[in-house]
Amino acid sequence: MNAPSFVNRQWFYVKRPEGRVGPEHYELRESQLSAALAHNEVIVQAHYFSVDPYMRIQQHQRDTYDVPHPLDIVQQGGVVGRVVASASERFAEGDWVYGYNGWQLYAKCHANELTKLDPAQAPVTTALGVLGMPGRTAWFGLMEAGRPRPGDTLVVSGAAGAVGSLVAQFGKRAGCKVVGIAGGADKCRFLTERLGLDAAVDYKAFADVEGLAAEIQRVSGGVDVYFDNVGGRVTDAVIPLIKRRARIVICGAISQYDGGLDTPDLAPRFLQHMLFQRATIQGILARDFLLRMPEMVAQVAPWVKNGEIVFEETLVDGFEQLPAALGSLFEGRNLGKLLVRA
Amino acid sequence: MNAPSFVNRQWFYVKRPEGRVGPEHYELRESQLSAALAHNEVIVQAHYFSVDPYMRIQQHQRDTYDVPHPLDIVQQGGVVGRVVASASERFAEGDWVYGYNGWQLYAKCHANELTKLDPAQAPVTTALGVLGMPGRTAWFGLMEAGRPRPGDTLVVSGAAGAVGSLVAQFGKRAGCKVVGIAGGADKCRFLTERLGLDAAVDYKAFADVEGLAAEIQRVSGGVDVYFDNVGGRVTDAVIPLIKRRARIVICGAISQYDGGLDTPDLAPRFLQHMLFQRATIQGILARDFLLRMPEMVAQVAPWVKNGEIVFEETLVDGFEQLPAALGSLFEGRNLGKLLVRA
The missing domain is CATH 3.90.180.10 (Medium-chain alcohol dehydrogenases, catalytic domain)
Structure with missing residues (x-):
């Protein structure tokens, strides 16, 4: 049969x-x-x-x-x-x-x-x-590599995305001032109105890196933690704004994925800022924290159940x-x- | 009077x-x-x-x-x-x-x-x-930010300089395979013959970054710790060679000091390598370790006294x-x- x-x-x-x-x-x-x-x-x-x-x-x-x-x-x-x-x-x-x-x-x-x-x-x-790979990436990336402290200013790129929107909210819960960077006015409204961020910057509204950097500086007052999902010009704008002992978390570089990983494009050198501010950059991947998933779920699942997180x-x-x-x-x-x- | x-x-x-x-x-x-x-x-x-x-x-x-x-x-x-x-x-x-x-x-x-x-x-x-600011920078920069482990491959740029020549020797003492990068055959001979490094690369012998990178890869087999004193094209060559969980120490960027800090030049984007390898970059300054000077002197002064360090x-x-x-x-x-x- x-x-x-x-x-x-x-x-x-x-x-x-x-x-x-x-x-x-x-x-x-x-x-x-x-x-x-x-x-x-x-x-x-x-x-x-x-x-x-x-x-x-x-x-x-x-x-x-x-x-x-x-x-x-x-x-x-x-x-x-x-x-x-x-x-x-x-x-x-x-x-x-x-x-x-x-x-x-x-x-x-x-x-x-x-x-x-x-x-x-x-x-x-x-x-x-939120209770899977993106949540794990956001939670451990921010907490372990970003090391946010109350009063820190956290800037998140790709802030309306799967990981970024969680990082931004985890940052608020950690007592940070949080600035989200996203593309378009709708996403920026989502960041300030739905997620309750302190400010949002629409990177598409700026033709050059200098203008974008000036706006991020204006609303952030400088950057203690930068959680980067996008790379490229947004990151070019943020890095010179880091403050003493800033932590930069490289979680993604989506702006480069259309081919830029095979043939990197050119960008201004910035390692001197790491020196001047004694800052750190750390790359993280979700898989590194796979076996610590229960830790994240124990923290975040109650927020999900109680409707405390978008x-x-x-x-x-x-x-x-x-x-x-x-x-x-x-x-x-x-x-x-x-x-x-x- | x-x-x-x-x-x-x-x-x-x-x-x-x-x-x-x-x-x-x-x-x-x-x-x-x-x-x-x-x-x-x-x-x-x-x-x-x-x-x-x-x-x-x-x-x-x-x-x-x-x-x-x-x-x-x-x-x-x-x-x-x-x-x-x-x-x-x-x-x-x-x-x-x-x-x-x-x-x-x-x-x-x-x-x-x-x-x-x-x-x-x-x-x-x-x-x-060796018992002053350059020694302190070399010692704490390598030990605290570089975290060398026996068997690691350490690449040092500016390896014949005041800080680099000490980092290279401290790396040997920590059990690393050490590759020094310097400009000119005389300096490279100094690195291998006087300092006893495992290999030296004369960056001036390579017209392009690709050739330099290929040679560093050939003699190093990949990079666990990169101690960077020079920045610029040498660093462009090294960063894509980092291995899993590499530590990059930014101690200086002497190639950029002739004006490049005011007007940075362009270089290939590289943050994706930090992501892929879950690597870290840390900027360090001698002043951060000023109050720990006695720790360094206690370690290094006996080596100086006994002629164990160049x-x-x-x-x-x-x-x-x-x-x-x-x-x-x-x-x-x-x-x-x-x-x-x-």
């Missing part, structure tokens, strides 16, 4: 982008996934796909923090879904789970690869955002939208965490 | 340089220094003048780590000299002392401003070098040579610590 099977759809990563990534670098393939399960195997149907800037880093030719994402395999990524078949005593049909299952509608997983989610504790999509999501509907959604990250159109719903 | 007086000669800093500093930015003035002393006053006759790259930093227009050096005062700087008149019970005529007395043959000082030197313990000039000096004769000697630092003609002898 044949086991039933699932009609699977998968986005294969088939071509390395040179500039902006998009649908032309992916192929949508259909196949049958047999429902036959070995002991401890589980089939998960994806409901929400995480779309993250790091995916584009892994598509660069040069070694980055990983070897490049292999071609001709399913695009890797975090997924929230439900169990539709289970040969594990730990998972029942209907359970919500998180897994690194990639861009496919169905995935056959070992039970050990999955984390069970409790929808009564928090919306399941938070496993891809975790905005931008939802794109349709599995077929995944490659375009990834490309849209680099246009800065998302507010908070970008998700694709199957 | 008039007290006798000393014929003093003083180098006044009178004009801010835009590019290379030289005699045209100074004026030599002669005056009488009365030998009349208040209680606890001491007159010191200078014998050795310290000539240091930081002096040029303080001549930049922009604020650096200090307000700019004021015009129309005697050039500040460290001096080793002898007491020629004393109204302090702590100092007798003939005593060797260190003081921050500036570029003048005689200085009237409060006893509290002077440190007595013991010529039996170490050559008195070491108070301006502390090369380049001696320029003649008080009138001081401004030209300062300018010569930026041509890289000195080996080890540059001193002017009165």
Whole structure:
């Protein structure tokens, strides 16, 4: 007797982008996934796909923090879904789970690869955002590398994004004056009105770095902690504004991901500011804090449950939208965490 | 009755340089220094003048780590000299002392401003070098910010200079593989033959950054600690070679001091490497460790006494040579610590 099977759809990563990534670098393939399960195997149907800037880093030719994402395999990524078949005593049909299952509608997983989610504790999509990788990055990046102190001025670039919007709020809770930098008036309103930041700067409103720097200086009065998600011209503007013993956290450089990691562009030298201010720069990655996830969740989950923290999501509907959604990250159109719903 | 007086000669800093500093930015003035002393006053006759790259930093227009050096005062700087008149019970005529007395043959000082030197313990000039500010910078910069571990690969730029030559040797003592970068074959021979480094790279032998980087990679195999005294193209070459959790110590950027601090030039962006390798950059200044000087001396003075450490000096004769000697630092003609002898 044949086991039933699932009609699977998968986005294969088939071509390395040179500039902006998009649908032309992916192929949508259909196949049958047999429902036959070995002991401890589980089939998960994806409901929400995480779309993250790091995916584009892994598509660069040069070694980055990983070897490049292999071609001709399913695009890797975090997924929230439900169990539709289970040969594990730990998972029942209907359970919500998180897994690194990639861009496919169905995935056959070992039970050990999955984390069970409790929808009564928090919306399941938070496993891809505030209680997942972006939350972990924001929490440990700010607390461990940024070392905020009450009264410090924290400047966050990409402040309306998945990580930045959390960093900004964690900074407020740590007693900092927080200035967010984002692109466009809507995002800036979100920062001051929804997140309660002390000030927001729309970098798109400034044609040159000097004007942008003057505005950041005006509203911040100088920078004790700079949490950087974007790099590029915004960072060029912020670094000369650092104060004595400033901490600069390099969490991302999204402005450079369209190809600038393979062929870096030119920017003014700035290491002298590190010397003059005896400042530090530290690069951080979410994976470094993976095993400390429970620490972050213990701190942040109660804030989520009590509605004390804003975790905005931008939802794109349709599995077929995944490659375009990834490309849209680099246009800065998302507010908070970008998700694709199957 | 008039007290006798000393014929003093003083180098006044009178004009801010835009590019290379030289005699045209100074004026030599002669005056009488009365030998009349208040209680606890001491007159010191200078014998050795310290000539240091930081002096040029303080001549930049922009604020650096200090307000700019004021015009129309005697050039500040460290001096080793002898007491020629004393109204302090702590100092007798003939005593060797260190003081921050500036570029003048005689200085009237409060006893509290002077440190007595013991010529039996170490050559008195070491108070301006290995047992003075450069030694302190090298020791704490490497040990506290660089955090070398046995087996690490340490790359030092400006490795034949006052600080770099000490960092390189401290790195060997810490169990590192040490690669020195310097300008010219003579300096490179000094690094491998006198200091016993594992390899030396002559940056002047490479026309482009790529060639220089390839050679540093070849001899180092990648960089765990980079102690940077020079900045500029050498640093452009080293940073992409850092390994996981590398520590970059910014101690100086002498290649930029001819005017590049006021008008930074352009260089390839590199912060992505900090991210990929979860590396740190830390700026350090000698002054941050001033009160920990005894710790450094306790470690290093026995090595000096036992001849276990090379502390090369380049001696320029003649008080009138001081401004030209300062300018010569930026041509890289000195080996080890540059001193002017009165």
